[in-house]
Amino acid sequence: xxxxxxxxxxxxxxxxxxxxxxxxxxxxxxxxxxxxxxxxxxxxxxxxxxxxxxxxxxxxxxxxxxxxxxxxxxxxxxxxxxxxxxxxxxxxxxxxxxxxxxxxxxxxxxxxxx
Amino acid sequence: xxxxxxxxxxxxxxxxxxxxxxxxxxxxxxxxxxxxxxxxxxxxxxxxxxxxxxxxxxxxxxxxxxxxxxxxxxxxxxxxxxxxxxxxxxxxxxxxxxxxxxxxxxxxxx
Numbered sequence: 001x002x003x004x005x006x007x008x009x010x011x012x013x014x015x016x017x018x019x020x021x022x023x024x025x026x027x028x029x030x031x032x033x034x035x036x037x038x039x040x041x042x043x044x045x046x047x048x049x050x051x052x053x054x055x056x057x058x059x060x061x062x063x064x065x066x067x068x069x070x071x072x073x074x075x076x077x078x079x080x081x082x083x084x085x086x087x088x089x090x091x092x093x094x095x096x097x098x099x100x101x102x103x104x105x106x107x108x109x110x111x112x113x114x
Numbered sequence: 115x116x117x118x119x120x121x122x123x124x125x126x127x128x129x130x131x132x133x134x135x136x137x138x139x140x141x142x143x144x145x146x147x148x149x150x151x152x153x154x155x156x157x158x159x160x161x162x163x164x165x166x167x168x169x170x171x172x173x174x175x176x177x178x179x180x181x182x183x184x185x186x187x188x189x190x191x192x193x194x195x196x197x198x199x200x201x202x203x204x205x206x207x208x209x210x211x212x213x214x215x216x217x218x219x220x221x222x223x224x
Contacts, residue, residue, distance in 0.1 A: 004156070040216075040217075041217075042202050042204075042215050043157065056211060091156050101147055101206060102159055102162070103159065105155075107154065107156050108156055
């Protein structure tokens with residue numbers, strides 16, 4: 001596709017539910033990043049993939065958060081047993097190579113946990 | 115972790131005015147980036163800086179990489195209504211991922 005595509009755009013979950021957020025990066029982009037953006041804040045790093053390898057997951061807030069990119073293209077961020085503090089916009093970004101700072105962001109998934 | 119302080123938090127200006135915002139870091143960065151985010155969208159890269167002292171322009175936007183490598187500035191000249199949005203600085207150390215500031219909200223009155 002022409003840009004980074006994320007789905008769904010909006011997700012409302014009841015506390016305790018599991019959610020899965022999808023990211024389709026730009027075709028051919030090696031690196032894929034997940035960021036969490038709370039209201040009024042800047043994006044905060046969650047995790048990073050180079051192809052299918054998850055090279056850094058130091059930003060994942062708890063073991064309820066899990067990300068995968070099994071074939072090196074589409075990625076899924078899964079949050080188990082959602083809590084209210086998980087409510088945020090989850091942004092996915094891709095770049096051609098690791099050293100390329102030109103991150104192209106998707107529009108994000110706005111998650112609201114009630 | 116790395117901390118970025120971005121100021122001002124918000125600005126409300128008249129169309130045609132120049133704007134200046136800055137970012138300071140608690141640690142040295144090798145790269146400084148400036149992004150703009152419109153409501154409901156992801157950040158879009160405006161300017162990238164790679165060397166201390168570097169001054170780079172993109173149309174009406176000019177950004178500088180501070181010589182201490184711990185700060186950066188973004189200037190917007192002759193602002194127009196479509197400049198409205200949230201501007202984020204972001205920095206990267208040698209082996210680290212991007213760290214973003216908290217943003218400067220810019221409002222432009224026609």
